[in-house]
Amino acid sequence: MAETALFSREDMKADASRLFFRKRLLAFGVPGLILVYLTYVFFAFDVPGLADRMRLDNAATLVSDAVSYKTHVTRDNRSGEVTVAKEGERKGAYPEGETPEWVTIDGDRTFITLPDGHAAEFGPDNTAVYIHPEFGRIEASVSRAGGVQVSIAETDLPDWVSYSSSRLDIRTEAGRLTVTRNRTEVFRYFWGWELFWFTLDSPYHDHGPLEIAFGPQLDPERTNLEGAWEDFWNNSMWRHKDVVWALGETILMAFLGTMGAALIALPLAFLAAKNFAPLMIVRQAVRRVFDFVRGVDALIFTILLSRAFGPGPLTGALAILITDSGSFGKLFSEALENVDKKQIEGVASTGAKPLQRYRFGVVPQIAPILLSQVLYFLESNTRSATIIGAITGGGIGLLITQAINTQKDWEEVSYYIVLVILMVIAMDWISGKIRARLIHGAS
């Protein structure tokens, strides 16, 4: 008795230590394998070489441009004409004879006040001065023969000035002055997004919302609210009208694609479900079609369809439609195979014809499941539609890629990203609400 107990105890001990050994192997082996794989990928992706390829100046431009903007004060050194424009764009130019309060034009002299005691001045005969509160004055002049000349010996220039005979570039935290043969230009930086509400040619620029709503009429031809809405909607800098249309196009792509896919997949799913399609060949054929459509990526369909229809929302909608009809077909036929037979029999026992059996025996069982799947896809397709739009050229995806490709409108890129996030979260929220109601109603 004692002997067997001893024996079985040792046996159990051995068993336990084997178990522990296996657990320990798993506990160290899996993280070890992951580590080995990550190390392999680290070198396969050439992460060490990333530091060389990384362009930190691009990153800095991106971040500063996303949260701030610059106003250019530019003098054409041939004609002597001075223009003030936000971001240097024609759309953001101040009208003739108008300047912001930090720029004063007095005959052929232009005084520019920069923050922190810095200042700049355009003088007659193509001269320019940068006034630094600690360093003092740096004077420059441009002539056709000598190029750009500076008042200070080249060796005495501080490191925030770069100078050659064709170009002088002074960069401080307060602003920037560049002088070339053709133009003299001062940048002053401001926080925020420029001209988001109204462009400079609108009478409502620089007026607060309360003033527009309740103040005196600013434009004799239009009431304030009507005019403000018109100028905001047609803002040529931010193109609010086009952006809203693009968001609409993206949602339209997702809606048409998802609903169309569901409508096509529903009848086909009956053919692929074991309990509704008695013929094995038909069932297998339909299922293989679903698998094929799912396997061919949305990317491939997008390329194929954009050859036939050109870029635009229809192409995106059809690409989503084709890809998702495969997924829906699979999901729907699985739902159909799980249908409770008793309800159909019950309906059949009252003498219902096949169509009535489906309508009253099958549809009430599967409708909530199918609808909730469709809504789930609708939400995730809003995001896919943005991506497909970036490839086919439709909707907000197109606007984002265009803005990124200019490599300077990062404030617009960040604006669009915020809009996309809000759009996807809104769709998520709406579809979640409807799904919760459906499930609640079904139970």
Next chain:
Amino acid sequence: MADLTAASGTPVQDIRDSYLAMVQRRRLYNGVLLAVFVVLMVSGFYVADARNAGGFWDGWHQILDFPAGVVSEAWEKRANLPALLVHYLPSLLETFNIAAVSTLIGCIAGLFLSLAATRGLAKWPLLIPVFRRLSDVLRAIPEIVIALVLIFMMGGGPVPAMIAIAIHTAGAMGKLYSEVNENVDLKPLEGLSSVGANWSQRMLLAVIPQVAPNYLSYALLRLEINIRASAILGFVGAGGIGYELRNSMSWGQGKFDEAAAIFILLFATIVLVDQVSSHFRNRLIGTGGH
């Protein structure tokens, strides 16, 4: 008895009438909803058609022109196909690696996000809404946007794509995992805290063993989705098979045999991963669940 039938005549009639009225109202609502849906679909189709570069009615018979061109050209050069399949294997491997690493990193990040966003498990219960919104936002950003911005900063290559997909995966997994976490049995947690285990010990020993099968199943499903995403990002310049596909798909370059080879590789990979992952998921979950 006589009273009873006489008295119940009207209530039954009432019930019948109100039931029929209800059915009629319901049918009316459903009819209106259906009509609204049909109007939305039809008008949406016409709007999309009008805003598209080429119209639907002009284009639909051309759908098969391009695939037919690809297939016939690839068939003419079918002798090249085996060599091309081998030639594109490394870029396929890169696409797969992007997907696998971003799934791995994203799932680990999603695990922490989900633990921080589940009531009863969170280390800082006050921050639960913050972590939930964070995973909503991460989930909502399309990968392509992050990838394009990162390509501007880092140059092309697999790393921007990997980061972009990992960010989205972290958000998506944060949500799915926290749904799993909500069904966790809290008794092991109480047991561990009664012997003085700290937060990470409680999570590792009481929560992870319960949720691991579901986590793995979602991760496998995600891998499949991420392979597609990785191919798409290659198409906009992030390397891998998508990039090769774009190069070979231009008209009139005589490279359609390459396009066909890439297409076969991509299709085979997606189907293979789909089959393998659904096999393992069935084993993990036991039922046919997804």
